[in-house]
Amino acid sequence: MPAAGRGLRLGPGAPKALRALSGTPMLVHAVRAMARSRAVSLVVVVAPPDGADEVRRLLDEHNAAGETATDVVVVPGGETRQDSVRLGLAALPDGVDSVLVHDAARPLVPVETVEAVAAAVREGAPAVVPALPVPDTVKEVQVRTGGEPEPVTGTPERSRLRAVQTPQGFELKVLAAAHAQVAREGDGATDDAGMVERLGVEVVVVPGHDEAFKVTRPLDLVLAEAVLARRRATDGF
Numbered sequence: 001m002p003a004a005g006r007g008l009r010l011g012p013g014a015p016k017a018l019r020a021l022s023g024t025p026m027l028v029h030a031v032r033a034m035a036r037s038r039a040v041s042l043v044v045v046v047a048p049p050d051g052a053d054e055v056r057r058l059l060d061e062h063n064a065a066g067e068t069a070t071d072v073v074v075v076p077g078g079e080t081r082q083d084s085v086r087l088g089l090a091a092l093p094d095g096v097d098s099v100l101v102h103d104a105a106r107p108l109v110p111v112e113t114v115e116a117v118a119a120a121v122r123e124g125a126p127a128v129v130p131a132l133p134v135p136d137t138v139k140e141v142q143v144r145t146g147g148e149p150e151p152v153t154g155t156p157e158r159s160r161l162r163a164v165q166t167p168q169g170f171e172l173k174v175l176a177a178a179h180a181q182v183a184r185e186g187d188g189a190t191d192d193a194g195m196v197e198r199l200g201v202e203v204v205v206v207p208g209h210d211e212a213f214k215v216t217r218p219l220d221l222v223l224a225e226a227v228l229a230r231r232r233a234t235d236g237f
């Protein structure tokens with residue numbers, strides 16, 4: 001679980017994963033969300049490089065894995081999400097053959113989404129992503145950094161686009177090979193599946209969920225609090 005980001009787009013404050021949602025660190029919500037799935041037996045939390053001890057303390061204090069049999073280990077992360085995922089993979093024990101990579105910044109992912117991804121990997125898909133259709137029309141532009149209007153260069157057909165979430169599920173040897181290739185070639189990708197695509201391995205999509213959104217900007221905190229309030233009212237947690 002990459003959790004080492006600063007959360008710059010969320011504004012000043014503690015590293016994003018440590019910020020509170022309804023009084024509980026976002027990371028604790030995310031670990032609980034994964035531990036709730038019977039497909040998950042170990043969560044490797046990749047903490048801010050200088051914050052591994054604090055993260056361990058917070059997870060223990062909040063009893064993050066609760067009554068589940070899920071183990072939680074904490075390792076320090078890296079400069080980029082890609083580095084952090086690679087450091088998390090390096091901490092896996094021998095004998096693991098499949099892995100889910102889940103952003104701590106998606107703390108409210110429903111257990112059904114986690115299980116759908118895990119089931120697709122178990123059934124033989126080497127790489128699986130949860131995703132939703134895109135509600136807006138998406139334009140490709142010529143990027144301008146000076147604030148001037150950006151010329152549109154194309155409009156991809158919306159019905160063929162998907163907004164991709166996490167957890168993304170992989171055969172471990174496929175994901176490890178993808179990260180090794182990217183590390184060798186020095187070419188990044190914004191998600192793990194993107195690296196696997198470059199290996200020429202097929203990635204498949206299963207349905208994502210609105211509540212698996214990524215807490216990125218301040219308005220996302222408002223949405224997350226509203227989802228938690230609705231869950232407390234209807235589900236009791």
Ligand SMILES: Nc1ccn([C@@H]2O[C@H](COP(=O)(O)OP(=O)(O)OP(=O)(O)O)[C@@H](O)[C@H]2O)c(=O)n1
Nearest residue numbers: 002003004005006007008009079080084104105
């Ligand atoms: N060096 C990094 C950067 C990001 N992440 C993690 O990757 C996930 C997705 O990243 P993002 O939402 O972009 O988080 P930040 O990098 O913290 O956000 P920002 O870009 O706004 O700073 C988050 O769980 C984040 O903690 C990480 O583990 N290591």
Ligand SMILES: C[C@](O)(CO)[C@H](O)COP(=O)(O)O
Nearest residue numbers: 081103164165166190191214
């Ligand atoms: C992995 C991801 O959440 C899939 O949508 C996304 O690409 C992460 O991007 P970020 O810029 O690191 O938040």
